[in-house]
Every structure is written in C-alpha cells, then in structure tokens.
Amino acid sequence: MVARLVTWSFDGAEARRVDVQVQITEAGANPYFSIVGLADKAVAESRERVRSAFAAIGLSIPAKRVLVNLAPADLPKEGSHYDAPIAVALLTAMGVLPSDALDGLAVLGELGLDGDWQPIVGALPAAMASHGEGLTLMCPLASAAEAAWSGGRVIAVPSLMAFINHVRGARPLEIAKPxxxxxxxxxxxxxxxxxxxxxxxxxxxxAAGGHNLLLVGPPGAGKSMLAQRLPGLLPPLSAKELLEVSMIHSVAGMLERGALTRTRPFRAPHHSASMAALTGGGLRAKPGEVSLAHHGVLFLDELPEFSGQALDALRQPLETGEVVVARANRHVTYPARFQLIAAMNPCRCGAPGGRTCGKAPRCMMNYQARISGPFLDRIDLQIDVPGVTAADLSMPASVEGSREAASRVAMARNAQEDRYKDDAMPVATNAVASGAVLDRVATPDGPGRDLLVKAADAMRLSARAYHRTLKVARTIADLDGLDHVKRIHIAEALAYRRVDPGQGSNSEPPAHGAFKLGNL
Incomplete structure (x- = not known):
C-alpha cells in the first residue's frame, strides 16, 4: 500500500504541488527509513524529527523498509515544512489513520521533537495554491492566520496528536481566521x-507616475529626508498588490502573526549589501531587497558606495519588473516592480568646487564614474539638491504638506488607471508604459515634439532616456489634469535629466548644467 498526500514546494513566491508518497514493505534484517526525490539536508533530517515526534505520542516507526518519495523527483525540495506531510502520510501507511483520511487535504509544517507543529515560511502561497485546487490546507497554528488571507479553507493544527484527533473526529479543529x-x-x-x-x-x-529618482547634493541637503517622505505620497496598496507583496514577505518569513498592512514597502539596504542581498539568492534561494520592495520603494543611499556588480544587477529588474536567480539546476524568478530612489554626494569630499574640494573637478568626475551609464540611463528623474542655507532654515514651515501632495498624486494615479485598464498588457503607471501604448498616450503636440527632438540631440539622450522623458512628461500632464502632453510638460521633464561630467560618447562632454532649454 502507498499512502499519498499533497504538500507544496516554493518556486520564487509561488507554490508548486508536491505529492508525498509513503510505502512500507518488509525489509528482513535491514530495516531503514529513506527519503528520495531530490531532497536537501533539512528534508533528509525529517527522519529524526518524525521519529522523535512519533515517540512523543507513543508510536514507533515499524522496523521495516520505509520509503518516502517526494514527486516530481526532479524538483528540488528545500526546507523543514515537509516534516508534517511525511509524518501524516506515514501514519496512514501504518494504519493509524483511515486510508481516505487525506482526501482533499494539503499539509505542511515543521515538527518539534515533542510532536508540536512549528511555524513555517510560505504559508500564504501554499494556501493560495491549495485554494486554487479546492484543497483544505492543514498548517501550524502559528502560521494559520497568515494562510487564512487566501480565502480558502485553512485549519490550524497545534500538534501531531491534535491532527490525529481531528481526522478521527474525536476533537475537530477550528477553521483559521485571517x-x-x-x-x-x-x-x-x-x-x-x-x-x-x-x-x-x-x-x-x-510618486504620481511610479518613476525612479536620483538626488545629488552635498551632505545635509535633505536627500535622505526627501526619500523617506515618498511613502507618504504614495497611495495604499490595492487588494491585488497587497496579496502579491504579502506572498513575497511570507516566503521571506516576514509576516508576524499573519498581520498584513496596506502601507507600501520601503527598503533601505546598507551600501555594503552584496549582489545576492539585493537581488536574492543564497544557498537556499530567498527574495532580495528588490523583491521585498515590490510595489514599494527601494532607497539606495550613498549610491556610489555600492559595488558596481550589485548596482548593475539591478538593471534587469528595473526594466522587466522581475529578477531571475540562476542556479545550476534551475532558475528562480521573483517579482520586483519597485521604485528606485537613490541619493549621492557630488564627490567623495562631499561637494564640488574649490571651496570644499581641492581636487575638483577630477574628484567629482571620478566619484560619479563609479556608477555605470546604463544604470543611470534607467533613472527617470535626476536632479541636483543644493545645500540648505540659514535663510531656508529660518523660514516658517510650508503650508502645504504630504496630505495635499498625496491627493494630487491620487488623482494622477486614478487617471492612469482609467487610461490603461483596457490595455492587453498590464500597465499600472506611466513608468511601465512602453511601445505602442506609450506612443498612444504620450505623443506631445507639435512644439513639444520639436523641443524634445532638439533637446535629445543637444543632450545626447539615448533611446531609453528619450522614452523615459516622454513618460515623465505624461505624468506631469496628469498632475495638471490634461489629456495631452504639451511643450511645457516636455520642458519640465527635460529639466530633470542631469548632464553630468564625464558622460557622453566620443566628443568632449558638456560642462555640468551647460544645457539650457532657453537655447532651443
């Protein structure tokens, strides 16, 4: 007899079905307990945890040949959440539970040595997958509140004995609540x-268009303060976005007591973070900072201090909205649709110019050259943030704050939602629009087109920068409540493209700030 049970493996933020198959046969003088199916070290150690959990409830594994197969066999199995499925399927094979007890169930959980079910990561994606297949998910009590957000049937299990009593009908367990x-x-x-x-x-x-932003200015100019106030301008997560973000955080083990929040993520990794920390990966693949910032903000302070390899690894997710972690035996894909906000000093000394930097302009050029041109090309708005004067500090606070700005952002976002709702390709903000969609919604009027063409030649804009300027102009028009992009919108969008020393192709680069719209 082969006992079968459904559990889940995790591929990125998604759950993939795994069938746990247990067979007990006579083994003569050599009994053993074997787990096959491309299992990692944590899964292989399930033998001892299951053995101890059985002993805690007065059972013992038969002195026979016990074979556990995790199918499909070519899918890598990682983690300790296979303990409970293996134990439950083994109980059925031993005859402790009726043969039909596992019909319609999916099980996952880690076992303690006393038989308690320990919390696991990935309960929400597993519950979503179970709900999609019409299965009831049996998961640890500590993870049930998280799994219940799936909308499916989730039962919280405190221990192995409680599971046995529930299946036998002696003491039914309650359905979990979110x-x-x-x-x-x-x-x-x-x-x-x-x-x-x-x-x-x-x-x-x-905030209005979901764009990327680079702030360049001397220390104390308020760059970090500006970045930290961006979440206050963004609208709360929609129901769909909340579920996507929560599934990533579930796999990363970051949902405490099943509590969710509609506040958009704000991640600010230190500049010593490695490429794997930013993009994900490691011995057991985990989401990186770019995925934990999905539908939120990734703030990189002191941008040139990050390693060049780590920054260039962000180029793909900035374009595609996802990150692919390549392994020898598989590829893991995580969502990574985030807004990049970066801040940096003009040079290592803090600010350019003979007053504060005796090595200008070479110091500034060398420092900014640590960031590759292709990476900078993916940042929509690049502005200089001048130092704050004593006169600025002595002025009274502005009458208008985040609430007023957030209301304008919300109106612009609503306009974008109405504009893109009928498109075949999923587009939520202007920053994501491309191709024919961008041509349809962001084609400027005649004077605006002439200005953009002349400015693109004068500033030596790449095709990517050209289209990103159009996207920013479309957002500015949305903030003005206009359906068409005009010359004034193009002019303002171009003002947010920095002309940096050391950038350019074969000719001598223009001096910083040399490009003036008035010259056109």
Missing part, C-alpha cells in the same frame, strides 16, 4: 523639509 489588517502608521510629512521646492516637485512627480 490576522489583523494593520492601520497605516503616521508617516513623516514633507512640510518638515525647509526649502528644496524643486526636489519636492520632483518627488511628487516620482
């Missing part, structure tokens, strides 16, 4: 920042 939906916590207000009106405007455009 955890709390946390209220959005108060966020820092943009009115706390004195001066920096152009940077605040750029931040509002960034």
């Amino acid at each position: 955890g709390a939906l946390l209220e959005t916590s108060p966020m820092a207000d943009i009115k706390d920042i004195r001066g920096q009106e152009q940077a605040k405007r750029a931040l509002e455009i960034t």
Whole structure:
C-alpha cells in the first residue's frame, strides 16, 4: 500500500504541488527509513524529527523498509515544512489513520521533537495554491492566520496528536481566521523639509507616475529626508498588490502573526549589501531587497558606495519588473516592480568646487564614474539638491504638506488607471508604459515634439532616456489634469535629466548644467 498526500514546494513566491508518497514493505534484517526525490539536508533530517515526534505520542516507526518519495523527483525540495506531510502520510501507511483520511487535504509544517507543529515560511502561497485546487490546507497554528488571507479553507493544527484527533473526529479543529489588517502608521510629512521646492516637485512627480529618482547634493541637503517622505505620497496598496507583496514577505518569513498592512514597502539596504542581498539568492534561494520592495520603494543611499556588480544587477529588474536567480539546476524568478530612489554626494569630499574640494573637478568626475551609464540611463528623474542655507532654515514651515501632495498624486494615479485598464498588457503607471501604448498616450503636440527632438540631440539622450522623458512628461500632464502632453510638460521633464561630467560618447562632454532649454 502507498499512502499519498499533497504538500507544496516554493518556486520564487509561488507554490508548486508536491505529492508525498509513503510505502512500507518488509525489509528482513535491514530495516531503514529513506527519503528520495531530490531532497536537501533539512528534508533528509525529517527522519529524526518524525521519529522523535512519533515517540512523543507513543508510536514507533515499524522496523521495516520505509520509503518516502517526494514527486516530481526532479524538483528540488528545500526546507523543514515537509516534516508534517511525511509524518501524516506515514501514519496512514501504518494504519493509524483511515486510508481516505487525506482526501482533499494539503499539509505542511515543521515538527518539534515533542510532536508540536512549528511555524513555517510560505504559508500564504501554499494556501493560495491549495485554494486554487479546492484543497483544505492543514498548517501550524502559528502560521494559520497568515494562510487564512487566501480565502480558502485553512485549519490550524497545534500538534501531531491534535491532527490525529481531528481526522478521527474525536476533537475537530477550528477553521483559521485571517490576522489583523494593520492601520497605516503616521508617516513623516514633507512640510518638515525647509526649502528644496524643486526636489519636492520632483518627488511628487516620482510618486504620481511610479518613476525612479536620483538626488545629488552635498551632505545635509535633505536627500535622505526627501526619500523617506515618498511613502507618504504614495497611495495604499490595492487588494491585488497587497496579496502579491504579502506572498513575497511570507516566503521571506516576514509576516508576524499573519498581520498584513496596506502601507507600501520601503527598503533601505546598507551600501555594503552584496549582489545576492539585493537581488536574492543564497544557498537556499530567498527574495532580495528588490523583491521585498515590490510595489514599494527601494532607497539606495550613498549610491556610489555600492559595488558596481550589485548596482548593475539591478538593471534587469528595473526594466522587466522581475529578477531571475540562476542556479545550476534551475532558475528562480521573483517579482520586483519597485521604485528606485537613490541619493549621492557630488564627490567623495562631499561637494564640488574649490571651496570644499581641492581636487575638483577630477574628484567629482571620478566619484560619479563609479556608477555605470546604463544604470543611470534607467533613472527617470535626476536632479541636483543644493545645500540648505540659514535663510531656508529660518523660514516658517510650508503650508502645504504630504496630505495635499498625496491627493494630487491620487488623482494622477486614478487617471492612469482609467487610461490603461483596457490595455492587453498590464500597465499600472506611466513608468511601465512602453511601445505602442506609450506612443498612444504620450505623443506631445507639435512644439513639444520639436523641443524634445532638439533637446535629445543637444543632450545626447539615448533611446531609453528619450522614452523615459516622454513618460515623465505624461505624468506631469496628469498632475495638471490634461489629456495631452504639451511643450511645457516636455520642458519640465527635460529639466530633470542631469548632464553630468564625464558622460557622453566620443566628443568632449558638456560642462555640468551647460544645457539650457532657453537655447532651443
């Protein structure tokens, strides 16, 4: 007899079905307990945890040939959540549970030595997959509130004995209820920042269109303060986005007590973070910072201090909205549709110019050259943030704060939602629009087109930068409540493209700030 049970493996943020098959046969003088099916070390150690859990409830594994097969055999199995499925299928093969007890069930959980079911990661994706196949998920009590957000039938199991009593009908377990939906916590207000009106405007455009932003300025100019106030301008996560974000955080083990929040993620890794920490991977593949920032903000402070390899690894997710971790035997894909906000000093000394840097302009050129041109080309808005003067600090706080700016951002986002809702390709914001969709929604009027063409030649914009300028102009028009992109929108979008020393092709690069719209 072969006992069968459904459990789940994790491929990125998605769950893939695994069939646990247990067979007990006579083994003569050489009894053994073997697990096959491309299992890692944690799965192989399930033998001892299952053996101890059985002993805790007064059972013993038969002195026979016990073979556990995890199918499909060519799918790598990682993690300790296979303990409970193996134990339950073994109980059925031993006759402790009736042969039809596992029909319609999916099981996952780690076993303690006393038979308790320990919390596991990935309960929400597993529950979503179980619900999709019409199965009831049996998972640890500590993970049930998280899994219940799937909308399917989830039963919280505290221990192996409780599971046996439930299946036998002696003491049925209750259906789990979803955890709390946390209220959005108060966020820092943009009115706390004195001066920096152009940077605040750029931040509002960034929030409205889902664009990437680079802030360049001396220490103390308020770059980090600006970045930290971006989440306060963004709309809360929609129901679909909340589920996607929560599934990633579930796989990463970051959902506490099943509580979810509609606040968009804000991740700020240190500049010493490795490429694997940013993009994901490791011995057991885990989501990286770019995936944990999905539908939220990834803030990279001191941008040139990150390794060049780590920054260039972000180029693919910035374009495609996903990151692929390549392994020798498989590829793992994680969603990574985030907004990049980066901040940097103009040079290593803090600011360019003879007053503060005796090595200018060479110091500035060398420092900024640590960031590759293709990476910078993927940043939609690139602005200089000047130092704050004493006069700025002595001024009263602005009357307008994050609430007013967020209301304009919400109106612009609503306009984009209406604009793209009928498109075949999923487009949520202007920053994602491309190809024929971008041509349809962001073609400027005649004067605007002439300005863009002349500016593209003068600034030596790449095709990518050209289209990103159109996207920013489309967002500015949305903030103005207009259906068409005009010359004034193109002009403002071009003002957010920095002309940096050391950039350019074969000719001598223009001086910083040399390009003026008035010259066109």
